[in-house]
Amino acid sequence: MEPLLVVKSLVKHFDLLERGIIRRRKVGEVHAVDGISFEIMPGETLGLVGESGCGKTTTGKVILHLEDPTGGSVMFGGVDVFQVFGKGGNNEDAKKLRRTMQMVFQNPYNSLDPRMTVYDIISEAFIIHRHIPKTRWKDRVYELLRMVNLEEYHAERYPHEFSGGQRQRIAIARALAVDPRFMILDEPVSSLDVSIRAQILNLLIELQQKQHLSYLYISHDLSSVRQISQRVAVMYLGEVVELAETESLYDKPLHPYTQALISAVPVPDVGRKTMRIILPGEVPSPINPPKACRFHPRCPYATDICRQEPPNLEDRLARGHYVACWHADKFV
Amino acid sequence: MKMAQKLLEISDLRTYFFTEAGVVKAVDGVSVDVDNGETIGLVGESGSGKSVTAQSALRIVPKPGKIVGGSIKFEGQDLLVKTEEDMRKLRGPKMAVVFQDPTTSLNPVYTVGKQLTDIISLHRNLTKGEAQKSALRILERVGIPEPEKRLKAYPHELSGGMKQRVAIARALSCEPKLLFADEPTTNLDVTIQAQVLDLLKQLQKELGMTMVMITHDMGIIADMARRVTVLYAGKVMEVADTVTLFTVPKHPYTEALLKAVPSVAQTQSLDVIPGNIPNLIEPPSGCVFHPRCKYAKEICMKEVPPIEKVSEGHYVACHRSRELKLEGKGS
Numbered sequence: 021m022e023p024l025l026v027v028k029s030l031v032k033h034f035d036l037l038e039r040g041i042i043r044r045r046k047v048g049e050v051h052a053v054d055g056i057s058f059e060i061m062p063g064e065t066l067g068l069v070g071e072s073g074c075g076k077t078t079t080g081k082v083i084l085h086l087e088d089p090t091g092g093s094v095m096f097g098g099v100d101v102f103q104v105f106g107k108g109g110n111n112e113d114a115k116k117l118r119r120t121m122q123m124v125f126q127n128p129y130n131s132l133d134p135r136m137t138v139y140d141i142i143s144e145a146f147i148i149h150r151h152i153p154k155t156r157w158k159d160r161v162y163e164l165l166r167m168v169n170l171e172e173y174h175a176e177r178y179p180h181e182f183s184g185g186q187r188q189r190i191a192i193a194r195a196l197a198v199d200p201r202f203m204i205l206d207e208p209v210s211s212l213d214v215s216i217r218a219q220i221l222n223l224l225i226e227l228q229q230k231q232h233l234s235y236l237y238i239s240h241d242l243s244s245v246r247q248i249s250q251r252v253a254v255m256y257l258g259e260v261v262e263l264a265e266t267e268s269l270y271d272k273p274l275h276p277y278t279q280a281l282i283s284a285v286p287v288p289d290v291g292r293k294t295m296r297i298i299l300p301g302e303v304p305s306p307i308n309p310p311k312a313c314r315f316h317p318r319c320p321y322a323t324d325i326c327r328q329e330p331p332n333l334e335d336r337l338a339r340g341h342y343v344a345c346w347h348a349d350k351f352v
Numbered sequence: 353m354k355m356a357q358k359l360l361e362i363s364d365l366r367t368y369f370f371t372e373a374g375v376v377k378a379v380d381g382v383s384v385d386v387d388n389g390e391t392i393g394l395v396g397e398s399g400s401g402k403s404v405t406a407q408s409a410l411r412i413v414p415k416p417g418k419i420v421g422g423s424i425k426f427e428g429q430d431l432l433v434k435t436e437e438d439m440r441k442l443r444g445p446k447m448a449v450v451f452q453d454p455t456t457s458l459n460p461v462y463t464v465g466k467q468l469t470d471i472i473s474l475h476r477n478l479t480k481g482e483a484q485k486s487a488l489r490i491l492e493r494v495g496i497p498e499p500e501k502r503l504k505a506y507p508h509e510l511s512g513g514m515k516q517r518v519a520i521a522r523a524l525s526c527e528p529k530l531l532f533a534d535e536p537t538t539n540l541d542v543t544i545q546a547q548v549l550d551l552l553k554q555l556q557k558e559l560g561m562t563m564v565m566i567t568h569d570m571g572i573i574a575d576m577a578r579r580v581t582v583l584y585a586g587k588v589m590e591v592a593d594t595v596t597l598f599t600v601p602k603h604p605y606t607e608a609l610l611k612a613v614p615s616v617a618q619t620q621s622l623d624v625i626p627g628n629i630p631n632l633i634e635p636p637s638g639c640v641f642h643p644r645c646k647y648a649k650e651i652c653m654k655e656v657p658p659i660e661k662v663s664e665g666h667y668v669a670c671h672r673s674r675e676l677k678l679e680g681k682g683s
Contacts, residue, residue: 071541072512183628213397213629214568215644218612218622240541243571247614247622270616284546285616286571289681290598292617298550299543301497302511 023059024097024202024234025083030056031091032075032082036307051306052078054258055092057333060202065228065235067249067266069242069281073303075258076238080204083236084121096121096202119149122195126207128187132179138165138190139175145197164193167230168223185216189223196227202234209244221247242285246270254278257306257314260333264341274336274343274351277315313346321347357428359530359562360386360409365422367401367408374633378404378417380586383659384564386530391556391563393577393594395570395609399629401586402566406532410447411439426530444475448523452535454515458507464491464518465503468525475526487525494521495551513544520551527559534566549576570613574598579665582606585630585640588659591667599680602668604645607678639671647672 036048053075060066070076081087083094085105094101096117104113125131132141142161146152152160162172168189179187188208195203205224209217221244228235239245245252246266253263254275262275273279280297299318304310310317316326325346333344337352367379379401386392394402407413409424411431424431426447431439451457459467468487472478478486484503491499494517507515516536523531533552537545549572556563565576573580573594580597582590582605590603601607611623627644630636636643642652651671659669670676 071543185628214570214613215397215609215625216628218614219624219626221614222622222624242542243614243616246616246619266619280543282616284542286545286549286569286575287615287617288570288574288598288610288613289615289617290574290595291681296546296550298546302513302544303541 021061022098024062024064025060025236026095027059027079027083027092028057028094029092030079030082030089030094032078032087033090048307051258051309053082054309056253056255056258056260057092058253058260058263060234060236062201062234063228063232064251065237065249067245067252068236068238068255069240069245069252070255071240071281071303073257073306074255075306076240076255077206079255080123080206080236080238084123084204086123115149119151119198120201121204122198122200122202123204123206124188124191124195124208127211128179128184128191129211131191132187132194134179137176137178141179141190142175142194142197145194149198151198160197164196167196167227168193183216184212185219188212188220192220192223192227196231199231200233202236204236204238206238207240208237210239210241217244224248242270242282254281257303257309259314259344260342261315261345262341262343263333264343268339268341272341272352274341274348275315275345276319276321276347276351279351313344321350323347358385358425359388359427360384360564361423361425362405362409363423365405365408365424366420367404367413367417368420369417371416371633376632377586377635378632379408380635381422382581382583382586382588383422384581384588386562386564388529389560389562390578391565391576393573393580394564394566394583395568395573395580396583397568397629399585399632400583402583403534404586405583406449406534406564406566410443410449410532411436412443412449441475444471444526444528446528447530447532448526448528449532449534450516450519450523450536452538454512454519454539455507457519458515458522460507462506463503464505464507464510467518468503468522471522472525487521490521490525491518493555494518494524495547496521513540513547516540516544516548517551520548520555524555524559524561528561530562530564531556532564532566535568537572538567538569552576570598570609571615582609585635586632587640587669588667589641589669591659591665593665596663596666601678601680602662602666602673602676603641603670604647604672604676604678605641607680608644608646610681611679639669647676 032053034050035046037044038047068076082089104117139161143157146157170189209220237248249266252266252269253260256277262278280299283297301318312328312330313326316322331344331346333342335342336348363383365379365382369376382405396402408419469483472483472486488499496502496517537548577594579593584605589605608625612625625644638654639652639657642648657669657671659667661667
């Protein structure tokens, strides 16, 4: 099977500007995303985890060309995304591609226009893309609402009349309105209450199976990532440090950062007591990321080579478990 | 034998918010006991009343909220009859709180040093120099690197984890007997959360402090608390020691919470809790959880279940707790 999405050596640097007398001048660069690559198969969910500032949200935005890339390429179903959305791209092609790739944001309190009814929010896509005749709009809106387990009468209401979980359902229905093949889900359950999270996670899984969707699930919450993803990529300071099948990554993490990250999550279970690995210090600034292996200043296993040469993301054990660590074979 | 006195005894607390839309019964008959030196957990979702319970004990309920009933005793003294002046003397040396968001709980226009020394000199009658030294020691203690430099820093110059450490340092600066930790790690990254939880545990051991851990995260409860009170819509659902609560829960809400929360340790099928958190202006009749409860029967809609003892230290408010066989975790 051909992958649906191929991200290759994606780079995004933000210029750091300082106000000068006449014009602003560049004083540095934030290395938000620094050369990451991955693929997503049709119908697959890839989880992208990392802590704040690691570049996971920027990665999502650059894939959809909501931010200009600094380098690298994104192929979607054989189409070069940056070329279509870029300067020389054709408007019609861009619209067509936009229909296939959608995004659901973290906060349903500010991703929905408070002055539009749910009907207007969902049918706005029909106005733009004109992919279904006007006579069918109403039916389609109702159908979409039912798909996300809302009722037809909700169409006439405004966002403020809904709870957080219901709003996130509306945001999902809006994304589905254009029949996408791929959705980027950026922390879709993080702002919801714990008893509501399972509703949305299960809904996303169900929709994926029915509509044969592919997801890029971006989150800092390792528990929900485990729940929804088939494969998981772990980011640290703009780089992917480990990428593997979900079970393999969670049960046998090979990168010291992944190990610390997983061990740090409190487990809602009194039967299992695991040792927490406490990392010293904090994530360094992405303006001047550490040389060579970016994790070395906090890594308990760091040696000279880690300070001198950056490790590549490699399948060191030849079983589809990619890790960027010089000492990964120690942890097998 | 004389029973050891409880450090904090909250009984039948009612704190209501008188809003334009109606009366919000944020805390509606909550009782919590805290023994000297233990860590108890208050677990619940938004609107469960967990934070308002702590605010009530500290008498810092924001307007238009008011404590309308019940009693709060600290070391045997009734806090609800104390004057504001007396309460101010208690806050700091006796009871302190760490809030969820250090960005809003620290004052942005004062340096870290000023915020710490003000409190220390107010409560401990120290000279400026001594207070300064004491502030330095407490910053060191909470694991802040280069504390001399940080004393002169403003909150915005610090990262989220550092700010929360400063907030903890401030709460601990007068060595309180009781610390309310209100979602102290919710805004932090997991690796920083691990550092802060570890720090709290360690400080508690060293200082012999009593702690009330307020959180929505069952994982943090499992890790930190010895006993747990589960709150929902302003009412107590279940009280038990942590191991019992997780292994043999007696309330359907507790069971549902345990099954609806994904775990990093395993992939499991998640049982959905249907519906939404109820509106507290017009809470559901009978048991507040009945509209979302899969075991609800007619009686649950009509009568409020009393809180009953099921075994030593295990209390539950459910009409059907005796007949139901509920599933726990990690027995």
